Amino acid sequence: MQQPARVRLCFLLRRLEAGGAERQLVTLAQGLAQRQFAVAVVTYYSGGPLAALLRRAPGGRHVCLGKRGGRIERTTITRWG
Secondary structure: OOOOOOEEEEEEEOOOOOOHHHHHHHHHHHHHHOOOEEEEEEEOOOOOOHHHHHHOOOOEEEEEOOOEOOEOOHHHHHHHO
């Protein structure tokens, strides 16, 4: 019997800093990734102490758009899509 397809979710944040909202989102993403969800957390900027925590979650994914100054690098978007 084939497993049902995972529902894909994407959350967008500025950066994965150690703030309350960011910590709650990582906790939510980890919980959803353990169920029938493929979770991607997309950030404009790289780094942040919670990025490593999210990468360790099974089924969780962190994608950084690499924003610098006022624009997002186009190569990052095409590589991710």
